[in-house]
Amino acid sequence: MVTNLETSQQIDDAGIDLETKTLLEMYWQMVRARRLDERTWVLHRQGKIAFHISGIGHEGVQVGAAMALRRGYDYAHLYYRDLAFALVLGYTPREWMLSVFGKEGEPTSGARQMPSHWSNKKQGIMPASSPVATQVPQAAGMALASKLRGEDRVTLVSLGEGSTSEGDFYEGLNWAGVHKLPMICLVENNIYAISVPMHLQMAVPNVADRAPMFGIEGVVVDGNDVLASYRAIKEALERARSGGGPTLVEAKTYRPVPHSSDDDDRTYRSRDEVEEWKKRDAIKRFETYLLDKGILSGDMIEEIEGRVRLEVDEAQAAAEAAPYPPAENALFPVYAPADEA
Amino acid sequence: MADTPITIREALSAALREEMRRDERVFIMGEEVGVWGGTYAVTRGFLDEFGEKRVRDTPIAEMVIAGAATGAAMAGLRPVAEIMTINFAFLALDAIINHAAKVRYMFNGQFTVPLVVRTTTGGGKQLGATHSHAPEVIFAHFPGLYVAVPGTAYDAKGMLKAAIRDDNPVLFVEHSTMLQRRSPVPDDLDFTLPIGKSDVKRQGDDVTIVTYQKGLEWSMAAAEQLAKEGIEVEIIDLRWLRPLDLEPVFESFKKTNRCVIVEESLPHFNVGAEISAQLQEHMFDYMDAPIKRVSAMDIPLPYSRELELMALPSADKVVAAVKEVLGG
Numbered sequence: 098m099v100t101n102l103e104t105s106q107q108i109d110d111a112g113i114d115l116e117t118k119t120l121l122e123m124y125w126q127m128v129r130a131r132r133l134d135e136r137t138w139v140l141h142r143q144g145k146i147a148f149h150i151s152g153i154g155h156e157g158v159q160v161g162a163a164m165a166l167r168r169g170y171d172y173a174h175l176y177y178r179d180l181a182f183a184l185v186l187g188y189t190p191r192e193w194m195l196s197v198f199g200k201e202g203e204p205t206s207g208a209r210q211m212p213s214h215w216s217n218k219k220q221g222i223m224p225a226s227s228p229v230a231t232q233v234p235q236a237a238g239m240a241l242a243s244k245l246r247g248e249d250r251v252t253l254v255s256l257g258e259g260s261t262s263e264g265d266f267y268e269g270l271n272w273a274g275v276h277k278l279p280m281i282c283l284v285e286n287n288i289y290a291i292s293v294p295m296h297l298q299m300a301v302p303n304v305a306d307r308a309p310m311f312g313i314e315g316v317v318v319d320g321n322d323v324l325a326s327y328r329a330i331k332e333a334l335e336r337a338r339s340g341g342g343p344t345l346v347e348a349k350t351y352r353p354v355p356h357s358s359d360d361d362d363r364t365y366r367s368r369d370e371v372e373e374w375k376k377r378d379a380i381k382r383f384e385t386y387l388l389d390k391g392i393l394s395g396d397m398i399e400e401i402e403g404r405v406r407l408e409v410d411e412a413q414a415a416a417e418a419a420p421y422p423p424a425e426n427a428l429f430p431v432y433a434p435a436d437e438a
Numbered sequence: 439m440a441d442t443p444i445t446i447r448e449a450l451s452a453a454l455r456e457e458m459r460r461d462e463r464v465f466i467m468g469e470e471v472g473v474w475g476g477t478y479a480v481t482r483g484f485l486d487e488f489g490e491k492r493v494r495d496t497p498i499a500e501m502v503i504a505g506a507a508t509g510a511a512m513a514g515l516r517p518v519a520e521i522m523t524i525n526f527a528f529l530a531l532d533a534i535i536n537h538a539a540k541v542r543y544m545f546n547g548q549f550t551v552p553l554v555v556r557t558t559t560g561g562g563k564q565l566g567a568t569h570s571h572a573p574e575v576i577f578a579h580f581p582g583l584y585v586a587v588p589g590t591a592y593d594a595k596g597m598l599k600a601a602i603r604d605d606n607p608v609l610f611v612e613h614s615t616m617l618q619r620r621s622p623v624p625d626d627l628d629f630t631l632p633i634g635k636s637d638v639k640r641q642g643d644d645v646t647i648v649t650y651q652k653g654l655e656w657s658m659a660a661a662e663q664l665a666k667e668g669i670e671v672e673i674i675d676l677r678w679l680r681p682l683d684l685e686p687v688f689e690s691f692k693k694t695n696r697c698v699i700v701e702e703s704l705p706h707f708n709v710g711a712e713i714s715a716q717l718q719e720h721m722f723d724y725m726d727a728p729i730k731r732v733s734a735m736d737i738p739l740p741y742s743r744e745l746e747l748m749a750l751p752s753a754d755k756v757v758a759a760v761k762e763v764l765g766g
Contacts, residue, residue, distance in 0.1 A: 207546040216545045226536045234502045238509025268499040430547040431581045433605035
């Protein structure tokens with residue numbers, strides 16, 4: 098049963114004034130995330146890595162949102178599905194591969210944390226816990242810090258629609274609304290919380306319908322349209338910067354693959370449904386748009402795919418060749434030294 | 439400068455005020471901290487002095503109090519979050535334990551969480567099982583989170599100032615029935631106590647009592663009674679459950695060869711269990727009697743006065759335990 102918004106095959110570029118170079122960067126980032134993700138599935142099926150949680154299908158909203166942020170300045174408090182988002186903010190395929198293999202040199206955690214728990218202080222990527230939605234109150238605290246310091250930094254926090262059933266979502270957004278914190282709450286709605294469909298998570302048709310209860314703006318956007326997603330986040334960012342408070346942005350999308358390498362989605366949805374959604378795939382749609390505009394050509398696609406494949410190959414090879422971290426690394430760094438403050 | 443006798447409440451208040459004046463990154467958030475001045479009146483007058491930006495009344499939302507404070511700490515501020523009782527902190531366990539305590543380790547030292555979560559603990563006020571337990575030990579289970587359990591005004595001030603200045607997250611536990619206890623405290627603005635140092639509160643040669651917070655009171659009262667019978671106990675106040683400083687305990691045990699551990703926690707997997715294990719591991723050759731634990735009884739804490747007193751430790755129970763390890 099398809100219960101999500103019927104997204105169109107079009108790209109809505111109203112009011113979008115981006116350079117060709119930027120549009121092509123968006124396309125490249127989407128393809129790059131997709132191919133890296135697909136390769137990771139293969140590595141899991143080959144028995145080379147322990148676990149994978151996939152972002153396939155979400156590249157439109159993630160690349161659009163990430164490109165709308167001021168990279169390295171705004172805080173991005175991301176959730177596990179945000180591979181494309183993290184890549185745009187500066188995370189590299191090589192770092193990703195080191196992470197999934199748990200190898201030495203993995204820069205954000207030293208291979209101490211499982212993959213897809215993003216963090217990179219320099220890139221403004223803030224670390225989240227694993228129970229879903231716990232990042233929402235934390236993001237509100239980060240937004241408060243920016244506000245107290247008089248900065249115009251905005252905190253974007255992302256989560257899935259299933260996570261909006263958690264109390265943290267309500268407590269965090271309620272408080273962010275009370276204090277008009279500079280914050281964007283991006284819900285990537287792919288209809289399923291692992292196997293549980295949206296209609297068993299909530300009695301409203303849209304997550305964004307809940308925004309009025311927090312006294313904040315709520316926006317629904319087609320998450321498979323990269324430019325519409327970009328515009329929605331850009332508007333929310335301006336609202337936050339100008340003192341208008343938080344925005345709850347709901348991006349309607351779909352996950353055409355299992356939730357993670359630990360579930361089989363054939364048990365909870367039909368193949369017809371998945372095939373129907375693949376026709377609305379974010380990358381295909383944007384590609385058609387760019388071809389129609391004459392911005393992209395067949396040759397260029399071939400060049401981009403080749404470049405991405407090389408990067409993914411190199412990333413995988415580097416990670417496979419890298420040693421595991423020395424076991425003694427398990428013993429630190431639990432505590433901050435006493436003289437750091 | 440002469441040390442002034444003040445209450446634990448005044449000591450906590452002074453520590454917070456001094457640190458907020460010293461460092462503008464320090465701010466307070468929690469239920470009732472602003473207009474009302476704190477459930478236990480620790481932050482009375484703070485709203486007037488520091489303003490609503492730094493003294494923030496929050497909704498009734500423990501996940502926001504602890505979670506947003508954790509976020510603000512990761513973003514460079516130094517929040518002091520207040521949770522009304524430690525029994526309500528269970529609602530915020532993910533922020534405190536899964537996140538604040540572990541984030542430095544999980545992300546290779548990229549992030550520090552200079553957060554203090556102040557909360558109250560303990561029974562004795564007829565508030566029943568969901569207000570009144572003393573479950574500090576649960577929080578001390580996890581690496582990455584310091585747990586402070588001061589039992590005097592002197593310790594409360596020096597430890598809270600140290601906690602606020604430290605870059606690690608600290609759960610700062612105050613006993614709700616001890617806030618009026620008075621002791622001399624230095625006025626010195628730079629008075630702090632080292633994190634993770636226990637303290638010998640009474641010297642004696644016969645039995646070592648290891649305790650903290652309310653247990654310190656029961657133990658001191660027991661010591662008075664025992665002294666009249668010619669029994670001199672040595673009392674070690676742990677002051678911190680993490681880092682746990684057992685060196686003075688071991689030193690004392692070498693002399694007394696007998697130990698009683700006194701605490702308000704429940705008996706199952708409690709502080710006494712940990713210390714007994716460490717004593718047998720490190721001090722086996724010095725041991726002359728089984729180690730005895732005095733704790734709350736293994737039941738949810740009841741409401742009615744007589745029932746509650748039955749469930750809690752007391753000076754008499756400490757006296758009996760000391761006599762037992764002496765073979766009486």
